[in-house]
Amino acid sequence: MKFVIAGKNIDVTQGLKTAVEDKIGKLEKYFNPDTEVHVTLSVEKERQKIEVTIPVKGSIIRSEQVSNDMYVSIDLVEEIIERQLKKYKNKLVDQQQAAGFFKQEFIDKDYMDEEEIKIIRSKKFDIKPMYPEDACIQMELLGHSFFVFCNAETDQVNVVYKRKGNTYGLIEPEV
Numbered sequence: 001m002k003f004v005i006a007g008k009n010i011d012v013t014q015g016l017k018t019a020v021e022d023k024i025g026k027l028e029k030y031f032n033p034d035t036e037v038h039v040t041l042s043v044e045k046e047r048q049k050i051e052v053t054i055p056v057k058g059s060i061i062r063s064e065q066v067s068n069d070m071y072v073s074i075d076l077v078e079e080i081i082e083r084q085l086k087k088y089k090n091k092l093v094d095q096q097q098a099a100g101f102f103k104q105e106f107i108d109k110d111y112m113d114e115e116e117i118k119i120i121r122s123k124k125f126d127i128k129p130m131y132p133e134d135a136c137i138q139m140e141l142l143g144h145s146f147f148v149f150c151n152a153e154t155d156q157v158n159v160v161y162k163r164k165g166n167t168y169g170l171i172e173p174e175v
Helices: 014-029 070-092 104-108 132-142
Strands: 002-008 036-044 047-056 059-067 146-151 157-163 167-171
Touching: 002 014, 014 036, 014 047, 014 070, 047 070, 059 070, 132 146, 132 157
Parallel strands: 002 036
Antiparallel strands: 036 047, 047 059, 146 157, 157 167
């Protein structure tokens, strides 16, 4: 695995670099040696955050963990990514499209679905044209963490969602 390690508001010391490479390096049993792993370490007040992104064909494997100790965050992020890999293995290597990124042993091994994805409820509703700010208000009134709407400015289906720190995000289709 090839590591690309960056720091925001933190000097990436040799100790941190070694900890990242050792811990995330445990995932090497799943990936080919030329797989790139992008790691960003950041500090905001007492929050020690690590973001790990592993691009594979057609997908991105990503996890972000925060704690008050960077080494704890590094441990947590490795566990989460390993769980994601086992859970979504069949989808990731479906029809061998992304199989070139993974080792054959990982592709051949069957993992039990810890939590199979099941849709337990389906809803239908009218999508009314509105502005993103109005959609955020509607989302808050409903007590949801996201809201699907027709953007009155673009006439396209968009999604607003609640982010950490009481901020909002907007998802728009790429044309």
